[in-house]
Amino acid sequence: xxxxxxxxPYRVGRSRTGLGLFATxxxxxGTKIIRYFGPLLDSKKxxxxxxxxxxxxxLNNRWTIDGSVRKNIARYINHxxxxxxxSDVRPRKRKVFIRAIKNIEPGExxxxxxGTDYFKAYLKPIGCKCAACxxxxxxxxxxxxxxxxxxxxxxxxxxxxxxxxxAKEQQKAKAKLKDxxxxxxKKTLKLNGHSLNGxxxxxxxLNAKRLNGNxxxxxxxxxxxxxxxxVSAPAPVLEVQPAAxxxxxxxxxx
Numbered sequence: 692x693x694x695x696x697x698x699x700p701y702r703v704g705r706s707r708t709g710l711g712l713f714a715t716x717x718x719x720x721g722t723k724i725i726r727y728f729g730p731l732l733d734s735k736k737x738x739x740x741x742x743x744x745x746x747x748x749x750l751n752n753r754w755t756i757d758g759s760v761r762k763n764i765a766r767y768i769n770h771x772x773x774x775x776x777x778s779d780v781r782p783r784k785r786k787v788f789i790r791a792i793k794n795i796e797p798g799e800x801x802x803x804x805x806g807t808d809y810f811k812a813y814l815k816p817i818g819c820k821c822a823a824c825x826x827x828x829x830x831x832x833x834x835x836x837x838x839x840x841x842x843x844x845x846x847x848x849x850x851x852x853x854x855x856x857x858a859k860e861q862q863k864a865k866a867k868l869k870d871x872x873x874x875x876x877k878k879t880l881k882l883n884g885h886s887l888n889g890x891x892x893x894x895x896x897l898n899a900k901r902l903n904g905n906x907x908x909x910x911x912x913x914x915x916x917x918x919x920x921x922v923s924a925p926a927p928v929l930e931v932q933p934a935a936x937x938x939x940x941x942x943x944x945x
Contacts, residue, residue: 728765802821
């Protein structure tokens with residue numbers, strides 16, 4: 692690590708992304724913390740325009756600062772989506788200063804927003820690791836776990852409801868079968884005074900006919916002879932002969 696004079700309000704230390712710059716003294720809002728410097732590159736020169744590294748700081752369309760030199764302590768300042776500092780760019784003077792936009796306490800890491808182009812080129816592919824993004828990801832993970840738990844609980848409730856419904860249907864089916872069996876049993880032949888198809892035995896009626904010594908059981912397909920009186924043979928017709936009447940002549944009295 693580069694040596695830093697003790698009168699400077701910062702130090703290089705370990706950060707979640709590697710190395711970072713941390714405050715050693717209270718830094719008030721608006722204070723110029725450090726200058727970002729290095730060789731100036733002219734984009735009109737092919738040699739300068741061919742240089743590529745992650746410490747390039749563009750001043751304008753032509754001039755760029757190559758901050759990869761070791762003496763440039765400002766290169767250790769990390770990016771943050773919600774920073775406590777900002778870059779104060781002065782294109783005409785070809786200088787860049789890092790200035791506090793919040794009160795920074797000792798031990799707090801100093802950071803600023805690198806800009807959209809740098810973010811898309813270098814940070815987005817690997818994921819931004821600043822405190823704000825880490826907090827956001829942590830919140831998203833918590834929400835994802837909560838959503839997963841909610842969906843799991845919903846699925847369990849749905850499965851329980853389905854099982855209860857199935858159990859009720861099975862119970863109804865069993866009750867229906869039991870009732871059907873009971874009705875069928877009542878129609879079954881029973882002895883010793885019990886019923887046969889709802890008709891009683893032991894001297895009682897069968898097919899609404901009395902069973903006694905005079906009655907007969909109707910046979911299917913035939914008519915019972917007991918239902919009609921027996922037909923007697925026709926009585927012989929007696930011929931009445933007229934009796935012979937004799938008339939005796941009686942003397943007529945004179």
